[in-house]
Amino acid sequence: MSSNPLAPSWLRAPVDANALPPAVWSQNASRDDSGELVIAGVAASAIVSEFGTPVYVVDEADARSRAARIRSSFDREFARVGGAAKVYYAGKAFLSVEIARWVTEEGLNIDVASGGELAVALAAGVEPSRLGLHGNNKSRAEIDRAVSVGIGAIVIDSVLEIERVADAAARHGRVQPVRLRINSGVHASTHEYLATAREDQKFGIPLADAAAVVAQIRSHPELSFLGLHSHIGSQIFESDGFAEAAHRLFTLHSQLLEGGDVPELNLGGGFGIAYTSVDEPLDVEEIARRFADIVAEGAREFGVPIPLVAIEPGRSVIGPSTTTLYEVGTIKDVEVTLSGDTEQAEPSSAVRKYVSVDGGMSDNIRPALYGADYSARIVNRASAAEPVLVRVAGKHCESGDILVHAEYLPGDVSPGDLLAIPATGAYGWAMASNYNYLGRPPVVAVLDGRARLIVRGETEADLLSRDVALRPGEEL
Template sequence: MSASPLAPAWLGYPKDVNQLRAIEWPAGVGRDSEGELSVQGLLVSDLAKEFGTPLFVLDENDFRARAAEFKRAFDTAFDELCGGVDVYYAGKAFLCTEVARWVTEEGLRLDTCSGGELAVAQAAGVPAGNLSLHGNNKSVAEIARAIELGVGRIVVDSLDELERVAVLARNTGTRANVMLRLTPGVHASTHEFIATAHEDQKFGLSIQPGTSGTSAALTAIGFAAKHEWINLLGLHAHIGSQIFEADGFSLAAQKMLAVLSEAKERFEVELPELDLGGGYGIAYTQADEPSTPQLIATQLAEVVKTTCAELGLAVPRISIEPGRAIAGPSTFTLYEVGVRKDVSVEDGVGGTNPRRYVSVNGGMSDNARPVLYDADYTAVLANRVTQSDAIISRVVGKHCESGDIVVRDVYLPEDVSYGDLLAVPATGAYCWALSSNYNYLTRPPVVAVKDGVARLIVRRETESDLLARDMGV
């Protein structure tokens, strides 16, 4: 067999269809002596028997190690500049009470985006001072709750919201800790829907001058710096998601530091903190070659040091917000194969080529990223190895949508058949978090494996759960 004309340019024909590309998988994943996929020595077939499929399998040791690595790398790079870095785990990637406890134990803080995520953090016992509340349209109840709890910071997204925070803070007699989210105008090479630093989108305060000649960012800084019920900590920027190089972060840092300098000159206020956001990319397929926390931290530290010296600024306390880069590679999804079907696809020059469709017992309800962002994944036959040839395949779900695609292009063994297990790596971020009950499928459980022991940290939904809110029952 040879490469298929239907395969994208980045997808090479595998020399060994059973091989795992280590960068795509948790550190504890490998194949046992018989060739079955295992995590910390636990066979996937045993996990499937105990917990069912679809199943999110999370390597807790790997998750914790990635969290600790970010903290260690950035602390080391910024130690002499500002005493280290505050690392906020971006809970929107994947959050439950256990994860909230893990990141706290590893020395990280927690970024939340809603009252629900705040509730999870509270239930997990995360200290309020270690919490951040994000969101472009926070409700009055969410803001009031954050102020009442005494969260470390509320990241304010607009002038509207800033005024609302000030009123609520005054009403409760508590100064609100605030950071202002700005749009630095840095283009990140990523999907349009997850690029968040350009002007024409819903997030942040623009640094570009408006019709009055003053930017929304500077207007907000002037208001907040003088308001008696607002404790303005600093500025925040987030340029997007799934970014592989440090260049975009470096440019954003330069622009944000320039705003800090202008604020110092205009309002005689030197803001002590700067958050450079997250968005660090991970490997989903062989097309992806992400950087390391160490390389990004080192480059950013040099840029911050040089820029602050040029502007005559004291180096602010830096914070960052990795989510995907911690949760994503730590988890894979385990599916069971059902129907398979071969189709002939026209090649545009009068010929046809075969494509294998492999249907699994999940789909867009547990991984919406392919249909939302055209995201690419890979997959492997998990319950056994094979000497079969590889065939270009498409892994699809069981939903009533033609766009219900889990893996668009992958070479799978020709002998994959009913009852086999497929594993899709790098599903720890924005998969369970975006999961739904479309077609009334129940959402999968999440199993954490620590030191060779598996335990449920999120149970599988049941049909009773689905019917619990149906008032006609």
Template sequence: MSVSPSPTPEWLLPPDDANALAAGVWPASARRDDEGVLHIAGVSATQLRHRFGTPLYVVDEAEVRAHAQRTLAAFRSAVEPHGVQARVYYAGKAFLCSEVVRWVTAEGMALDVCSGGELALALAAGADPARLGFHGNNKSVVELENAVDVGVGSIVIDSWMELDRLTGIVQRGSRTQAVLVRVNSGVHAETHEFLATAHEDQKFGFTLDEAPDVVARIRETAGLFFVGLHCHIGSQIFGTAGFQESAARIVEVHAALLSGGDIPVLNLGGGFGIAYTSADDPTPIEALATGIVEAVARECELRSIPMPNLAFEPGRAIVGQAGVTLYEVGTTKAVEIGDGDRRLYVSVDGGMSDNARPALYGADFSARIASRVSDEPPALVRVVGKHCESGDIVVDADYLPGDVFAGDLLAVPATGAYCFSLASNYNYVPRPPVVAVHDGVARVIVRAVTIDDLLAHDAGLDAEPSTPGEGDRFETTEGAAG
């Protein structure tokens, strides 16, 4: 990953109090008691460490539900004056487990999945298949067959080959399936290159010019029902400018396709940003909803066409801020970094195996000591993991009290999305459990992957070790040819 060329990034300023929790980055329930111990939803971080160990993913159930409620209310309120409906999908890839499925669906959200595994988990958790959207650029025949069999609400078609596969499936079984067509609007989100998904040179979707031919083919295919276009311009997006420009281009195609029949839905994606540091200033969801919906309304009015029902996929905005990861500090090491500057390396008992985002995207995170308060002045730190990689960085740059030491409990906020989902067992490090906290009660909602679990997957440990053959031995006899 790229490392800041200067000791501190431009956005990072020394805090007045290195113990303070930055507003908007932590769950609303987060607070520190008089001893400086962090509490989330009424449960102390020290209690969590004692019961469940570290590293530990902690998710505030009420925070997830509150974001789901607020987001759904914002979009329903925005579309109401236009006489259409809004559907909001929870992004399964952000963080999926049975409890989260139940939380978000109970609050009225639909759910998008992008693999056979995510589909199976959603169904096992009791999700209504009619309220599932199935994404993905490489859905297998088996995955598509399963989706059609269970009655998935919509399948987002991503390629000509996938359209061929789905055509064969519905025609062999005399079944019907609602589909959307994913198109790339050409609008580039202001985000990391790998997170921007609407430019043409990437694996997802069709170009705007291809869309009419794809839709025509769908409309000619018995068993397939075209319900609308789908576009997603990226992830971790602040502001509405990109969405407004994308809406103008998508509505233009939508309008042209109306000559072939009604189109009930337009899915404009989402990928709304959250605050990972005190420097982040995400756009309030109400402003996003109003800005995007009004842009669609204007574009429809310009073309004198009816406004379709709208669908959105807010992504990490539902679960990201609800998550906090707890670590225990193992070692610290001060390093001279030039011009008299020093950086304190703080090593924790997790790392890129439980949060791959800094290594993948250069993502920034924050950290605070969660087990005590300190009066020491702030020191520049880099929080790093225990893996055998120089890029194993959890927090590239932040300020912690200068006396941070081994045994301290460290909390990293805004880890509810894409941390557990991207987790691995690199270096055979056990995968942490996920604990939900709510009204002073903590419970495991995803069990840890232990070292015993990892060993159980190794088939070579089931049999007796084999005796090395002659070809495995090195000749050590004196005088042997070299």
């Protein structure tokens, strides 16, 4: 196969464009004898026949096992160093009533970042003490509801929130546990929009101001100070940033012990996953081992007890478990002029094949927003055709409506084929929109050969239901 100069340097041409790299796909995804994708015993065509496209398909056993594996790994490694860990699922990645039940049944708590996410967790029957509330601009109503139901922890993100949380706790006759989010200044090696511990950003309290803010928290009898919180970013593949953030937090943590208890240390989440075959994230067992060693070393260095360590994974639980299915619509070969040697009489060119599908940035905004890379496969059949470089585009009226910037698919990809993009569980459905008045797709869980709807897709009637200019009896 000849190489295409439009391919990015990291993208490797596959030996087999039908293969499903196991690091990218959910654990129970495979091809059957006919070459069709089967997830947890359910064929892609059967899912599409019942639920249409686009559709998010969640491998339930995969999601559950990832949650359980993270919890058991951190339990084991922190017990090894004489400590303990508490794992929160970061609901912002993807939260529904069913997902909330899965992760809590596997032993995780849940971190919510809005009143709506709190409502979903409560609707799922999650014990409020197993919830934590985040957010840089929590409304008074959100704080009041969280306190009133007995939420386990509220993360204080600004000085203003101290009084607001204390007032709500006083009204409800409660002592509210709180953490203080610290802007550690550690820069995670990730996309700028995903790095959340830089000095010039909206989250947290500067490290230098933290001791005074903790003193304010402790001055309120309605508040119980749990400890410090840090989150250095998302889609992180190494542990150096966590180690540096922990060191800085331990410096403050040890100082704060002089004024009272500091039972916990929350190091956030952001563990990366594989979106393409070249991504090499750390195994969760290795992450847990490194975290335990980092915390144990920090405690030894500062001569303090090992605190209870909280973490907040989201993407690493739900991301790899989910695959989005689309139907191929139009296909277009576009000749692209290459910037070459100026001495050449004629500039050279190459062909990029655009494969357009029936979804797009309304069901996965990350490629357009972050430049995120994904993989893709044709999944209704296998093909022996030579792989060609493609760009998978959506159907929206935006030139940036791209789902997969660069991938190799069989050259005989055709209208009507089913195309699957794996690892779409995190921030796909959660960030979905109705741009161009497309309804958000359904979410289907598959387990042991059965598919069931867990979030209904939106219809045109749903889209019109909030339009007050539509008179009763009128239809689209």
